[in-house]
Amino acid sequence: MRIWLDGTLRDADDAKVSVLDHGLTVGDGVFETLKAQDGTPFALTRHLERLTRSARGLGLPDPDLDEVRRACAAVLEANPMPLGRLRITYTGGLSPLGSDRGETGPTLVVAVGETARRPDTTAVITVPWVRNERSPLAGLKTTSYAENVVALARANRAGASEALFANTVGQLCEGTGSNVFVVLDGELHTPPVTSGCLAGITRALAAEWTGAHETDLPLDVLERAEEVFLTSTLRDVQAVHRIDGRVLPAAPGPVTAKAMRVFEERAASDIDP
Secondary structure (H helix, E strand, O other), X not given: OEEEEOOEEEEHHHOOXXXXXXXXXXXOEEEEEEEEEOOEEOOHHHHHHHHHHHHHHHOOOXXXXXXXXXXXXXXXXXXXXXXXXXXXXXXXXXXXXXXXXXXXXXXXXXXXXXXXXXXXXXXXXXXXXXXXXXXXXXXXXXXXXXXXXXXXXXXXXXXXXXXXEEEOOOEEEEEOOOEEEEEEOOEEEEOOHHHOOOOOHHHHHHHHHHOOEEOOOEHHHHHOOOEEEEEEOOOEEEEEEEEOOXXXXXXXXXXXXXXXXXXXXXXXXXXXX
8 A cells, every 4th residue: 555644655664653743642633534436536625625624623734735636646546446435634743742732734644445335224323422512623524533433333332333423402413424314204304514513525415416404403303204314425325224223124215215316426427526
């Protein structure tokens, strides 16, 4: 594997970041994950715009997007594969131990790993922990991901691929790495970004292409929704067939199936929507 690190491609064994990098010591960093098909990243412009928003939210300098584009192209060319998970990581860089950031400048890493197409349906659970919609990190895609690691491990132990959070006022928010949509009375709804969820790229496209409504929803909507699906970069649109102990045997239902079809068709027609 060839990895981009601070301006150049390196072999994986030579791509080393300091143990004093702020991304490692305190999770001071942001990242993006993109789907790359046959060496072409999907929705790259939108992902780079969100990378910049997340960096600004942490007080990091704006990333050099021309360099990031060059890095993505170089990594994809050096590591050909039919379907890849392209990861852009941008951290606070070499810093003293503790929360204060150093002055050497950010670290940029771009890498890709092979992945496979997700199943059409999946199981999810809800967890007792909440997203803090008032956190300074709300809506930012940061490397401070331990909360998601714990929740996803719980989901995996329950035979599920995702865990869903409420926020501090009991509203449905998001998954560890996905956004959630529900069908109520035949209409499609998804939590607004004010709920504390990440403004997912796939979420935005799916909402735009299907006409979904942004709606404040209680967590218990999952007990009565006619259909539920997840969206994320590597899931695209994925139906949910089980939520905790509730089974949705018809998944994907008609609204979800249409959303899956529309997303696939629109994404195929425009690689950078």
